[in-house]
Amino acid sequence: MKRQGVSFTIAKKRNTRTVLSYHAMILVGMVWLILFNIVPMFGIVMAFQDYNPVLGFTGSKFTGLENFRYLFSMSDSRRVIVNTVIIAVSKLVLNILVPLAFALLLNEVRQLKFKRVVQTMVYLPHFLSWVILASVLLEIFGYKGVFNTVLSLFGAEPKIWFSEESYFRQMIIFSDVWKEFGYNAVIFLAALTGISQDMYEAASIDGCSRWKAVWYITLPGIASTIVVVAILGLGNVLNAGFDQVFNLYSPLVYSTGDILDTWVYRIGLLNVQFSLATAAGLFKSAISFVLIVISYIVAYKAADYKIF
């Protein structure tokens, strides 16, 4: 009886010490999280104010939804939202289809060494920044660039491709797909290795063609992966890629290439219309938040996918 009591006190003491060390471990991370992730969120009140930096959050006048009303009455905002959705949705679709096609084709390659070399090379652009890639792409697709040199062989007029309104969006979408296809294919390639080779052997004995094997064995084998990737992309419907557009666009292509994030940057940080820019940013964050939550719930229900 007595012994039990002693061990109980020891266990309890030990437990308090454990919990104390857990608190200590949480501390630094939590401080960082609160100061740099959470506190900035409170700046959202600016979206409902006529924010004046001199008066601060407490002194500035509250204007309710006035900023949003003004925002949606601007012709700029409509243009920007349309551009954002067109670019983002095109990227979403192509960033699944192209990597998928690439993974399927690479899977048909028989020489393993060649396969590995190709893989090593196609991952590279993902790790280079848009600043770097933009500086090179602006050269390649510039007036005296390689692209025009090649086209001139077919008698085409030289163009500055990233400065043409009618080509800018396509250039953005194409260059993003090119940068990411190798990296995006990794998840499909991993799923492909999970398909049993026995199935192919059995199919082969039954006289199945290569094309049919892809259609009836390979694709069904990675269908669930495709579904998850597609659903999780939903959260990016308003994400057209700030880094990329910011480094490639110019005032010449604002009509087709200006997106929400670049517009927020210009009206907020260059024209110092803090409240309006915050309202536009909040519009994006709020919609994205809802879409991501929906996509996680759907992914969980449909494919048993969990992130935590």
Place this chain on the structure above:
Amino acid sequence: MVRSKSLGSKIFDVFNTILMTVLALSCIYPLWYAFCLSISSKSAANSGMVTFYPVGFSMASYQQIMGDAQFFRSFLISTGRTVLGTAFTILVLVIFAYPLSKPASEYRPRNVIMWIVIFCMLFNGGTIPWYITMVKYHMINSMVGLILCGGVPVFNLILLVNFYRSLPRELIEAARVDGAGEWRTLFRIVVPCAVPVLATLVLFTSVGYWNEFFQGLVLSSGERYYPLQTYIKQMVVNVQTTNLSMDQIETMDKLSNKSLDAAKVFISMLPMLVVYPFLQRYFVNGIMLGAVKE
């Protein structure tokens, strides 16, 4: 895959090999192109003669960079930010993730904190509130600012929490029975098990710090304080007009030095090339971690 010896199958193989080769080459072309420009003569580079190989070999650009104090300053800022930032971030993540990997029965606030963390992953205040907060914190022109301003990388934190949770409980129980405290258990038992995951996180974090340019741009009052990527962003001027006359194009060519610009771009890619072989080994399992199923 199904092996077939038909003619159609063979033709497909040939075309497939060609396609794969072209795609792969296109992915390393920017790197090769920047390299070719950088070792070509200024006149050849500016007149667009450099396409797939260097023209008029010249090391002048690299000699010029040697005397460019601003380039070196930016390079140092980026190096410092990457090394210190990665060390700090990984240390915090390693420690922060541990209590979060415990069930709520062992550490009661766990679920509440986890939900806060997940909320931070899904929602943010946007650029402007973030910027105003950073100004209030006096994070302008500061190395500390460049390291901390992005906040906790929540996605990576969750990856690590998931990994810790996948470790066998017996391992940690055994350490506890042997009388090890929680800190000792974390650093002597858990961390050594997590080395492959940590390697992935180190590589991703350092690539992220190295490639970051926007925070460097808005949190600096002048070129002196730019990290390398911001410096290069400012260097590359996008052409502002489509209807250039031949004269204007000639003037622009005289003013710019494409070979020098390319040399700077190439040098800023180099650290990435150095870590790339390691990166390649680890990032595949890093991506797979994002899709843990329990």
